[in-house]
Amino acid sequence: xxxxxxxILNGHPAAxxxxxxxxxxxxxxxxxxxxxxxxxxxxxxxxxxxxxxxxFSGAKKLEPQIEAVLSDFEWADHVVVAxxxxxxxxxxxxxxxxxxxxxxxxxxxxxIVTDGLPKPxxxxxxxxxLIASDTPPDLMVQFYxxxxxxxxxxxxxxxxxxxxxxxxxxxxxxxxxxxxxEAWLRTAAELGALGA
Numbered sequence: 001x002x003x004x005x006x007x008i009l010n011g012h013p014a015a016x017x018x019x020x021x022x023x024x025x026x027x028x029x030x031x032x033x034x035x036x037x038x039x040x041x042x043x044x045x046x047x048x049x050x051x052x053x054x055x056f057s058g059a060k061k062l063e064p065q066i067e068a069v070l071s072d073f074e075w076a077d078h079v080v081v082a083x084x085x086x087x088x089x090x091x092x093x094x095x096x097x098x099x100x101x102x103x104x105x106x107x108x109x110x111x112i113v114t115d116g117l118p119k120p121x122x123x124x125x126x127x128x129x130l131i132a133s134d135t136p137p138d139l140m141v142q143f144y145x146x147x148x149x150x151x152x153x154x155x156x157x158x159x160x161x162x163x164x165x166x167x168x169x170x171x172x173x174x175x176x177x178x179x180x181x182e183a184w185l186r187t188a189a190e191l192g193a194l195g196a
Contacts, residue, residue, distance in 0.1 A: 003034045004195035007076035009069065010041045011083035011094040018173060018181065019082050019132045025185040026080060026130070029192035038072050042094055045069070049096025056104050070101040078126050078195055079162050081152065085133030085140075085171075089148050098156055107160040120161030127157045127165035128191060137169040166196070 008027050012019035023039065030037050047063040062070065073079060083094055090098075104110050104118070112119035129152050133140075140146050153165040168191070170184040 003036060004030075004078045005036045005076050006030055006038070006078045006080060006195060007072045008037060008039045008080045009082070010039065010043070011081055011091065011097075013042055013091050013093045015041070015043045017084065017132075018170075019084050019130070021181075021185060022130050022132060022170065022188045023080075023082050025188040026082075026192035029189035030195060033193040033195065035192075035195045038076070040069050040072065042091075042097065045097065047097070047100060049093050049100065051096070051099040059103060060100070062100065066097060066101050069097065070103075070106060073101070073122060074106070076125060078128070079157065080128045080130065081157070082130035082132070083152075085131055085135055085148055088144060089151060102156070102160055117159070120159065123161035123163075125162045126196075127153070127162040128196060129153060129157075129165060129167040130188060131167060131169045131171075132173055133169065133171040134174040136172045140169060 008023050008030075010020050010023040020041070023041075027037050027039055045065045047066045048060065052060065083090055086092075089095070102108070105121075107121050109119040109121055129149070131148060135144075140148070149167045149169070153167060157163070157165045168187065170187075173181075
């Protein structure tokens with residue numbers, strides 16, 4: 001496979017987490033395989049996560065750090081988003097980041113609507129979602145219909161044109177052995193080497 005331009009967004013609001021370790025494993029392997037990798041860590045981004053209004057007209061100016069994230073979304077041909085599962089979904093700060101940067105004119109065009117959906121502007125990109133949680137993946141399917149997967153894959157990434165998107169769900173973290181965690185990190189590295 002040829003080298004890819006890969007954006008990795010570590011969507012954990014804290015530093016030194018297993019989510020961060022997954023991102024590091026993916027990034028290291030991707031870099032070693034010759035891919036062009038750019039990374040952003042939510043824990044290091046300073047911005048107002050509150051979109052703060054009912055419409056897009058007059059939206060707040062993007063802070064330089066999150067303008068850089070959006071620019072890298074536009075630059076990448078493969079987008080990796082990693083996050084911990086909190087209360088069945090994204091951490092609030094990560095949701096706030098998407099609220100702020102996924103804007104009309106940059107990521108979708110509301111003037112052109114097909115089947116009720118605006119035209120996506122971030123097309124030609126694939127995506128990978130890495131979720132770390134204490135909820136085992138099989139229970140995510142059985143009890144919650146993979147709601148967090150659907151939100152990230154379809155309602156966020158597909159909506160702006162990132163398609164296809166594949167998700168890897170690592171868990172349960174609580175009570176996991178060092179061998180299990182090492183296996184999960186190897187999986188992330190294998191994906192990174194492939195740029196997948």
